[in-house]
Amino acid sequence: MKIDKILNNNVVVTHDQSGQETIVMGKGIAFKKRVGEQISKNAIDKTYVLKDEAASYRFQEILKDVPIEYIEIANEIVEIANRNLDNSFSENIYTNLIDHIYSTVKRVKEGLEITNILIWDIKKFFRKEYDVGLQALEIIKDKIGLELSEDEAGFIALHLLNSGLAPNFNDAEKITKIMQEITTIIKYNFHIEFQEESVVYYRFITHLKFFAYRLVSNTHYKDETDEDLIKMIQLKYRNAYQCALTISDFIAKQYKYDITKDELLYLTIHIDRVIRQSELV
Template sequence: MQIKKILNNNVIITTDKHNNELVVMGKGLAFQKRIGDEVVECQIDKTYRLSNSDLNTKLQELLEDVPIGYLELATVIIDSGKEKLHTSLNDSIYISLTDHLHTAIQRVKNNIRVPNLLLWDIKRFFTVEYQIGKEAVALIKRRFKVDLGEDEAGFIALHLVNAQTEIENDNVYVMTELMQEIIRIVSYYFKVQFDEESVYYYRFSTHLRFFASRIMNHRQNEGETDEELLLIIQKKYRNAYNCVEKVNQYVVKKYNYYMSNDEKLYLTIHIARLVQKLGQEEKSITSTNKK
């Protein structure tokens, strides 16, 4: 095993016996070494063999700008995710999560915090991923003396969600078609056209992406929503709930997927909010035109 490229004293590029590129880490692995020198294998701490050459190239480029400690941190989080989620994750998460952690930590050090508008959904629908995110935030606080807070725990959870989606949803077209059909059902039920550039539509479509992912992966969410709370929501948002029942009929018929109470409750709230905001905007436009 020979050194093909040196990224820094601790990270080198080499190849395996099949000529596949490897990113190899180890303390002092490349110290006073040159390209072509043999790798001291007892010094190797971690080896990364990503699924394709494009990802390998991106990881190399990232490690030229981001300290290796962030990749090590991301690896700890990813390993925890694989263990607790009982699934493999797309290799791209090594790049996306490393980059995100570096950016987030630097941002918070500069007293800049980005609110996570999806935190509510993440906590309810991706409880395991969010718990891993919270543990990651605690680990970062110990290692870097920086408290990222629960918003970033949610962002870390999203990286884990997306890494699962990329593996399990090979047919992106089918998932997109499902989302479009749900939007069509809602639009037809309320006889409205949605502004796809609005923040309210963005939040709704993002929630739909998570919902569609669960349907495609047959991963139903069963939370702790009780019947009484669901009845309250039914009464408060009667039209939105009836619309959700139309959506439920569709996914049962086409995907043999039965929505849980949690899913009905939160989809009802999302639809009610979207339609309400659309109604407010229409009233505002009408009022302005009259003037």
């Protein structure tokens, strides 16, 4: 294979027999090499074929400055995700993971750690993706020697979710419509305007987005919450719970989809938080 571009000592750009641009990785694969020279297939550890030009460009740009360990980490995470998750990932998954992990390690080494405000939702509703995130932390610890918090497992899970949740255009329209319908019910029920720049609203909308994905794909999460806790939530957040029931009835009639008790519970809590914040303004 002929070298078309050298990104660093470990990564080069070439073309396969069909003329498709290909990014290949191998330790020292470009050491003392020049553009136009040949590389042995035996020197190649990993091959990437990104058909989207924009995705390929972003990937090449990030590979120029990132040590090979981070590329290997991303490779292992994607392999684990492919074995354990049902999603097919977009071409951006490698770029996003490498960029996130490289930036996170630099930030943590500088003493800056960020709390994942969605960790509660991720652990509850996306357990498989979160478990992959936990395995990713072990890989990072093994290769970089840095132990990261479970918040980072949640961030990695979000990258997997965002890259794997790729509905077609019709689904995207439906998801947006569902989110608009739910927010309209809440606004009219409580006569409020949302504080759309707030963290509370961001968390609420993210929850709705993932709920809408489950609705359009007709998937559910098993009820695991203790009945006593559900009763306590019903009493403590009475108004929010009644609104959640209204939403549940609407969804059942409009989309023939039954919201589980667990989903109703979390929807109630999110509604309570977002209306309390709006009432403070």
